[in-house]
Amino acid sequence: MIKLIGQRLLAMLPLLLIVSVLTFSFTALLPSDPVDLIIGDRGSDAQYEMVRERLGLNQPFVARYFDWLGRAVQGDLGTSFFNSVRVTDAVLLRMPAALSLTTGVGADFDCRGPGRRHRRGIASAVLD
Numbered sequence: 515m516i517k518l519i520g521q522r523l524l525a526m527l528p529l530l531l532i533v534s535v536l537t538f539s540f541t542a543l544l545p546s547d548p549v550d551l552i553i554g555d556r557g558s559d560a561q562y563e564m565v566r567e568r569l570g571l572n573q574p575f576v577a578r579y580f581d582w583l584g585r586a587v588q589g590d591l592g593t594s595f596f597n598s599v600r601v602t603d604a605v606l607l608r609m610p611a612a613l614s615l616t617t618g619v620g621a622d623f624d625c626r627g628p629g630r631r632h633r634r635g636i637a638s639a640v641l642d
Contacts, residue, residue, distance in 0.1 A: 534586070538579050547571075548595045569595075 549565045557565075566572045570581065582592065591601035 534583065535579070538582065542575055542578075552595060 548569065549562055549571065552565055553561055563572075570578055573581070585592065589602060591605070593600055594604065
């Protein structure tokens with residue numbers, strides 16, 4: 515069983531790498547520049563360049579990706595452009611709700627079939 519879990523985790527690594535490359539690429543292909551959203555129309559060229567430098571947007575795409583990947587592996591997912599909150603903190607804040615929804619869906623599907631009364635009681639306890 516441990517060997518199977520290890521194999522699944524190893525098989526998951528290339529998938530995570532592919533998803534991260536695609537997600538990072540799609541964000542780079544967005545038609546708007548994050549600096550325009552942060553500064554707006556009233557910013558000077560000097561302010562524009564300063565924010566691009568601070569966010570690392572003046573680096574090549576590949577350098578930005580590997581910089582982000584290195585920090586993401588260490589648990590630092592960066593800072594939100596919109597509300598300046600650390601992304602890791604935002605994810606951890608919403609993790610209990612996501613886990614309870616996942617558990618609730620699994621419990622709901624498990625409430626069918628023989629012995630469902632007992633499992634339905636467990637499911638309602640988990641969802642409450």
